[in-house]
Amino acid sequence: MQSDMSEPNERERYEWDVFIVHSGEDEEKAKGIYDELSKQGIRCVAQFCSEAFTPGKSVFDNIVKLISKSHRTILLLSENSKKSSWINLETILAIEQTQHRGGNNDLVLRILLVDIDEKDVPALRTGVLQNVPALCISFKEQNWVEKVKSSLKERIALPQVLHVGSLAHGLVFNHFTGFVTFMVPRLKLVNLKYHMLLPYSCKTHPSLSGRDDASGIEIVTEKIEAFEEDYQGKSRPFHLTVYTLQKGDEKYRFFADMPNVLTAIYELRERSLMSGVDSRLQLDRFYYTYNKVFNHSKNKDYNETIVMLKYDDQKRTYYQELYDALKASATAAKESPTSGQHKETVIYKRDEVESSGADRASAPEVVIICTENEKLDRELGGDIQTFLENKQVRVSAYAGDVGNETVEWYIVILSKESLRDELVSKQCHDILADSIDRNEVRLVIVLRELNTNEVPETINWVTLLNASEPTYLQNILNTVKGGKIEMEHRLPAGDVATGLTSGYLTNYLRHTLFLRSPRDEGHLDLRERMFKFMRENKITCGLIPKMFVICNKSCTIDQKVAETAMKGLSLDDKRKVESFGELRLPPVYLSSGAQQRRPLYLIPFRYTNSETGKEFCFIAEYCTPLRTLYKMANDLPLAGLHKHEMYAQMERFVSLFQEFTHTPRVKDTIGDFTDVVQLVIHDDVGGQTLMDALEDAFSSVNPKDMLQV
Template sequence: MSGGVEELNKALEDIVKFEYDVFLIFATDDDALARKVCEGLEQNNKRCIAQFKQDAFQIGHNVFDNVVRNVSRSNTTLLLLTEKSLQSHWVKLETILALEESTRSNMLRLRLLLHNVNERDINFLKRGVLASVPVMKVDFNRNEWSKELAEEIGREIPLPDVLPVGSMAHGLVFSHYTGFLSFVLPVLKEKLKQTEIYKRCPDKVSMKYNMLLPGSCNIYADLSSRDEDNGIEIKFEETLEFTAHHAGKLRNFSLTIYKITREGQEYYFFADFPNVLNSMFKMEAEQLAEVDIRFQIARFYYTMNEMINHAENKVCHNTVQLVLFNEIVETMQDALWHVVSTGVQDQANQTLNETVASNLQQPIQRLNDQQSDSDKEGNDVTITCYEDCSKDKNVAEEIGHFLEQKGKKVQMYSQKALSVPKAKWYIFVLSKEALRESDTLQFLCTEALAESLGNNELRVLVVIRDVDPRHIPRFIKSVNMLKTSEPNYCDKILKSMTGDVLRLEHSLPAGDVATGLSWAYVINYLVMTLLGKSSEETGKLNLKQRIQKFLKDKNIKCGCIYKMFIVLPMSCTTAPKLADKANESGDGTKIVTHLGLTEPVVSDTGGQKGRKSFLHMYKHEDTESKRNVCFIAEYCTPANCMREMVENYKFAGLSEEEMRKQCDDFAELLPDIIGREMVKRKLGDISKLVQLIYYDDKSETLLSAIGRHIDEAGSEMIFAEEMPPRTGEQNYHLP
């Protein structure tokens, strides 16, 4: 009896929650087909809303508001994909809004219905959260088609069920790029040319980064090996090293060069496995979390391929060769031989082709620019604001003056007009006052977005002043948004305008990247760095011994907290140097000093030999209390990755608002993962060696956050020489 009541209550809750079961999205040319689908669903007791329904679009409301309204009041959004709808950019916008509704409700509220198109025709949509959306096909000649479709649509699919580790592969692609590729690719060819191997035989050296992507995600520490069946041998040749600053610390990069031989032929190449794949493999192999390896490696390949070939990412063009292989049917050696031998032989032709293509592209680009100038009436940008608000007007004038100094043709425009003059770019300044007082400004923003949408381009930039992004109308969130409070926001506007235009499909939400980044950070970095050992030459020192050696070598008398501080600002913004950031807000009574680097952990991983991971030692001095203490700290690199996704890689699909939420999620997930008994048992216990400093960098300084956590640390202290245990009020970190 009680079960029946509970089911009835749940059914009533669902009815109250949603006015409709299905919101049907389709292209106008597919009206007849859409009506047939709608009728079939209604015959199976599904309440449907579609643009041909009387209540679908309210008079007096813009199309964006109506779309948002229909998505929000429907339990499921059904996207009817045909040859015609694939060309509709409005359909893409509605898809984006439906996915945002899914991420908010944590339920997959979107379904794809294909008619006379194949899944390969929608690859451009299979990114971010959308990669997990079920794809359905209907045979309208079958009597049961409507019943089967209604049943499939009625099936509740929690996002964690289809994505138990979130959009892991999507996040790991950007993690690998921001933490490795962005440093390596710009210098790769020059570094290779400096080797003795290249000087000796330049026609035998592959100039690309060969990225190995095994179907199992199982990576090897060293590529040196022999494939007896195919007669292929790979040998280590040399390692190139260089350093660069990343997320506030100096990082060592290793490029391992190998030689591959077969039947007397030999070539030289740089290749490795992305270390981030190791996290997916271990999670599945050690049963730490449910991971669909085949699904995630396919997503990793697809997203990485898009990343390195994206128009906004020219530094990657023609520098990376993805080597996806199935170990069951193909050996790593055979896969590498094919891409390296073919690649080296084609390099001369590729260079010639690139030169010809470049010469052809330049006049075509100039012709397009001239045509664009004519079409857009000569304006690079129009800037519109709520003129009755002096602060908004000042922001608009500041942006306009900055862009004019950079050679852009700018037109300031009144929000009181009925339309915005055509231009290459449209900038709107929004504030609390503008949203409250000026419906016209939102209308003009809608008009500009509609024009961009018609060309499948997002040429609208929204600059917000003193307003929470959550209060921005949802249709506006699909465009690039910048805050006046962001440092150098005018530079970021210029960067957006001078880069390649963002296509609408790149606004598809990335989904949950925090889960994957958390796991990868623990497995690939924290466990290795904190539990690993230094090289044999330095005595294979563990963490405690590395700290002691550092203190002794530097003749430091005060102790060091026996854990690593991971600094995570809520804004995900990292400074070039942690100590400088800490001291910039101090009054001189408390000082943070960077003392240097501990002995590195040295390991072979993913084909990179001798990879070094350093820890940074700092000293916190309080001149008033005369208390000094050393501590190990660094910025949280996944936070830097998310910030980069928002600022520099708009096609990543991560908004500022979503980044803040995922930063909160990361702050909860990281200690949870580290504290799990299964993780401790399978990977090693680092729970007492990590302290997360998660702080609101808008209201608290880094110096204050560090001082607070030092006072709360309450952990073991390490000294240069072994000291007797503390008793009573003894405090060994006093000088």
């Protein structure tokens, strides 16, 4: 009998229709499901089947085989399976398999709960499993088999269900790398915490100053401290706004903000710019992901600086939320300078269990493993060891005991030669097994002359670094010094490009390109600001009336635009790009809770070609969300973005940018981005010079559109 669970072509593609994952204690339930589905012609496989595990192959290889050769993977979820850290591995591999299959990202994984009381379901579906589709059944129901079959047939897109979300995840890391990492060090200098206000609606306020008559709470701006940081090839202004909250005789000094990136969620929903945006769900994901960021030991320098305040802004005001948090903090400080937290806040903490200082001083932190059969692998291992030891990281030889509590990380050099080395393969599997038992990943793979698609599926979900990249040693250091990584953090991040694209357009470009300058500065739109710059600086060669956004395919930003444009040119090249020093277009100003009246500048450049006689000015800057992708893939292992996925996310960002800006709804409600901004795709990975990429973009400009004064 043929199953109607999958299409005929899908049935031919897979050896099994369903792989049933379960704990040993739940085997009888799993067998019940196996038997009934098999009667329906559905080809099932499970750990208890004789054909499931190939003799001589590792557990990892067998699990990968079962998932990759099955159309669907069912996780039989229970208290028993929740206790098994191996379930995390199978969840990760099932979601990874979804991405590897390509197409429409049809989710492989399903969750099945058998004879579980509905009130107990939320406690089981925590963390990584909370957004994966789940079906509750009882064997006493007559139609439970039909329910399971229906669930298996349903097509569900991967970005809808990853715990990180396709929207919120990108926004978290964009905010973290572009704001928090700059602001927190400043706050520590003035002994202030960062109170992050997270309203359910995701609607933010330009300023927190004002009075709440119902509660009698008043907030006033005390001072604004301006500073600048080099960011993505240009100087970026920041405004640190310090507030004072007063209620009666009580007075508190504080720093707070509603993350501006939340505006993207609010705008997408309110303006119907993207279907299916649930602001509460996205806020929960935003909160969940940020909590993971702040609790990671890699971010211990921010200890006790971040306070997250999630609240229902339909029932409570931010005045009340801040007052309760500030009062609780002040009370706790009086009772004990080192303890006390407001119940509605989350302050990230360092890992609770650490070795003593004496033990850590004498014990190795890192072990390097490579094949003894290849000289180049041994030399690479020596280079890594020398670099790490120079950075005060302890390195020792592998003693064969992966259970050694003192070893924090194992670095394995993988090459074509080591793939044939059975000893290296066994060591990798032993380390992975130990990692899974601990529910934390302690393995870094360094590739030597090996492509990521040659890496066995059993290990391609851990941190992969390529020795051919100039920064690989620093990336190793960042990983091993970052502390442990929970299994959950190795889940693929999904479609983070959606959040990065929507945030970039609605939170930055929309303001930079469509806001007018203040009335006392002429109330100028973008073209008028360009004309003013040309007149004041006597620019007569013309200016292209749009902004060029440079997208490096490598997602890196090493130098400023003018410097990079001249890089790679021969000495006799007649082309030149130069900046105007500190000169900028007249700014527009953006106010958001923590940053009042922050100026947004555009940077002009001059292009000349002495051979053709061409000369004109243009506006350009790097695409900052791509730098966030790079940081996620290289410096932030808990972001869940594998390095080999970074380039695909970059291409998706470009595609979404074009799609979003050409949408009629966007043009009608926000503005016509296609008139004022153009992407410059710079293939620096393939060796293209930025000058050539810019000239390709310039060629699409009609000379008649050039601004002249």
